[in-house]
Amino acid sequence: MHNAISLYELNSLVKEVIETTMSDEYWVEAELSEAHENGGHCYIELIEKDENGNTPIAKARAMVWRNTWNIIKPYFERVAGESLHSGMKVMLKLYPTFHPAYGFSYTVSDIDPTYTLGDMAKRRKEIIIKLKENGLFELNKELEIPMFTQRIAVISSNTAAGYGDFCKHLSENEHHLYFKTELFSATMQGESVESSIINALNQIYERIDDFDVVVITRGGGGTSDFSGFDTYTLAENVAQFPLPIITGIGHERDDTILDLISNVRVKTPTAAAEFLINRLEYVYQKIEDIKFNISNIAERKMEMEKMRLEKVASTIPSLFALIKIRQETHLDIVMQRIYNKMTHDINEAKHHLNILTDNIKPLCERITTNQRHKIEMLEQKTETLDPDKLLKRGYSITLYNGKAVRDAKLLKSGDEITTKLENGTVKSTIK
Structure with missing residues (x-):
């Protein structure tokens, strides 16, 4: 038989060793992977990642008891400007504890907000630089x-x-x-x-x-x-x-x-x-100011125009009389010029018309003679081409479908033709 001890006895030994050999408190840098409150206590999960990546190289549980948390929390939030949350870098003062029933954890006695504030400032500065770049x-x-x-x-x-x-x-x-x-x-x-x-x-x-x-x-x-x-x-x-x-x-x-x-x-x-x-x-006041300025400008402008119109109105009668005399004189001159021009143009037209009258009679007689001769020549040609005269000479005209037949090759067997003579017509069928 082996000399065995119970699990509780072993855990109690571990607890005694830890409390004896690690009785001091330690300031530790770590990142929070989780932080939440329950029953007035704060439960924390700590993590440390590889510097060259995000691979966790250390993890641990920690907790802040209610009486300590009631002091740490308001001070930390007042200085750091925010509460504990996942991803935050923190500096904690803690000591190791081992409970036979619940296992190993760290008990936190203090948290330095200035460390977190510095880390946040560093991170914010890096983000600002990146935004500017x-x-x-x-x-x-x-x-x-x-x-x-x-x-x-x-x-x-x-x-x-x-x-x-x-x-x-x-x-x-x-x-x-x-x-x-x-x-x-x-x-x-x-x-x-x-x-x-x-x-x-x-x-x-x-x-x-x-x-x-x-x-x-x-x-x-x-x-x-x-x-x-x-x-x-x-x-x-x-x-x-x-x-x-x-x-x-x-x-x-x-x-x-x-x-x-x-x-x-x-x-x-x-x-x-x-x-x-x-x-x-x-903007509203600007609009009101502009409206007021426009109103004033419009009033001044209207007053100036009113004065100008009154001044113009006072000079209208004398100006109108002078203009009337000038226009009447100008109108008389224009009328005389029109009369002289029309008289000259009428005389010129009469002279030209007399010349045309003297020349047109012999020209018309010449044209009439020439046209009469052309008509006589056309009458002679027409008589020569008259079909009736050709028929009287013993000729005949063969028609097919009302048209003169000039080529026998165009006719075929069974076609009906009409032969026109001097006296009467003869209908025939091609065989």
Whole structure:
């Protein structure tokens, strides 16, 4: 028989060895593959990846007990500006523990937010450099916000207080300016921020002609996870979107990458509404100023024209009398010229007509004589060609189907022909 111990006894030995030989706490750099709260405690999955790839080379479980988590969480979120989430690099102070029933894990006693802040800043800097290298950083800023910006597509959570504040502020503006808003609901916190906002942008793009600008708002609540707004993919989509994008995410920390590449960045949803109202009020005031200027110019112009007309009216009688005398004199001269011209043309025509009259009689006689001679010659030729005279001389004419037969080869057996003589006709059948 072997000398055996129970599993519980073995685990208790392991627990004793770990607690004896590794009683110190250690600061450890790691990446979070998962982090969630349950019962007031925070449960964490830690991972370390190969520097040359994404292959995990180490994994471990860790947890923060409720009393410690209640202290760490608010401090970390206040400094780092976001909550623990998958993919975040962290610096944790922990010590190893081994429970006979639950196995090995690490207990976290502290988390350094400045480390995470530095890692986030590094990652954000790399994304910004990449955006600039690809010519995307200023792309959306180059779009001009329309003068009459009233049709607004809003990307926000339908339950966010910031969205309600935005709509209320727009509708209750001092000048009663009209704005039409339409919500495209999206997740504004957590890991799905990126995909959710991109999906909303795609929906807006399908109706691009229905909107003037896009407003991305969040607002409300305390400090929480803003990492979803610091991704290259989201920045790339926003930068290349064909409408100007205004961000009012509602935080006081450094600008997110989404803020940096948007057309206009304001702090809060209410500030975004105020920006749109001020812009439209400016346009409205410009129109009012132009209307006032046009009215003044028109009044001055009408007054000047009235004075000019009065001046012209006072000079009309004398001018009319002078013009009348000049026109009457000119008309007399024109009438005399017309009379002289007509008299000259009539005399010229009479003279020409007399010449034509003297020449036309002998010409007509000559033409008549020539034509009479031609007629006599034609009569002679006609008499010579008269068929009746040929018949009287003993000739006959053979007809087939009413036409003279000139060639016997054209006739065939059975054809009926007619022979016309001086006196009568003879019908024959060809045999």
